[in-house]
Amino acid sequence: EPEVTQTPSHQVTQMGQEVILRCVPISNHLYFYWYRQILGQKVEFLVSFYNNEISEKSEIFDDQFSVERPDGSNFTLKIRSTKLEDSAMYFCASTPDRLANYGYTFGSGTRLTVV
Amino acid sequence: DQQVKQNSPSLSVQEGRISILNCDYTNSMFDYFLWYKKYPAEGPTFLISISSIKDKNEDGRFTVFLNKSAKHLSLHIVPSQPGDSAVYFCAASKNNNDMRFGAGTRLTVKP
Numbered sequence: 510e511p512e513v514t515q516t517p518s519h520q521v522t523q524m525g526q527e528v529i530l531r532c533v534p535i536s537n538h539l540y541f542y543w544y545r546q547i548l549g550q551k552v553e554f555l556v557s558f559y560n561n562e563i564s565e566k567s568e569i570f571d572d573q574f575s576v577e578r579p580d581g582s583n584f585t586l587k588i589r590s591t592k593l594e595d596s597a598m599y600f601c602a603s604t605p606d607r608l609a610n611y612g613y614t615f616g617s618g619t620r621l622t623v624v
Numbered sequence: 625d626q627q628v629k630q631n632s633p634s635l636s637v638q639e640g641r642i643s644i645l646n647c648d649y650t651n652s653m654f655d656y657f658l659w660y661k662k663y664p665a666e667g668p669t670f671l672i673s674i675s676s677i678k679d680k681n682e683d684g685r686f687t688v689f690l691n692k693s694a695k696h697l698s699l700h701i702v703p704s705q706p707g708d709s710a711v712y713f714c715a716a717s718k719n720n721n722d723m724r725f726g727a728g729t730r731l732t733v734k735p
Contacts, residue, residue, distance in 0.1 A: 513667070544725075552668065552713060552725040565722045600667045612658065612670030613723070
């Protein structure tokens with residue numbers, strides 16, 4: 510069964526450093542998302558991406574965050590200057606259509622630890 | 625952002641019995657509701673969904689009920705199995721896009 514692949518599974522970075530989280534969505538999917546889950550808290554929407562541009566973003570997704578689809582397969586989330594509070598599980602998701610009823614397919618996540 | 629609430633952080637049920645997971649929402653503009661299941665070290669997995677024009681959707685052992693007037697939905701699992709033990713997230717979307725998740729309920733099904 511097709512799956513969304515995220516790398517690395519665990520990233521440790523120093524506060525203030527830039528970090529890039531990588532995702533390979535399912536090949537025929539057109540809509541891409543980043544969510545995050547701080548330990549013990551809810552899954553939070555960060556950003557949605559379609560047709561090489563951001564469709565929606567949350568208040569969490571400030572100027573420190575950016576997303577890119579540099580080629581036909583990868584979808585990346587960049588955090589320019591990491592803060593301690595950015596430590597979380599980051600989940601990438603994709604869907605063939607913007608309709609939520611398709612049920613997003615999530616990756617296994619990248620655990621980001623900022624020290 | 626408390627638009628989707630799951631007020632029970634945990635639920636324990638005996639194998640074979642019914643599990644009922646509850647979810648409340650505040651935004652009347654939500655038009656699509658979904659349940660996701662999450663195992664440790666994995667991403668959420670889509671389980672079942674319901675449109676706001678319906679009040680019930682059934683898929684095997686899983687049934688989702690929607691009460692729009694109360695802004696409440698529930699997931700029923702019957703019969704519950706030990707493999708159902710996971711964290712269950714309720715999610716809602718507006719214009720069928722851009723999901724918002726609840727905080728999750730950890731279900732434990734005891735053999």
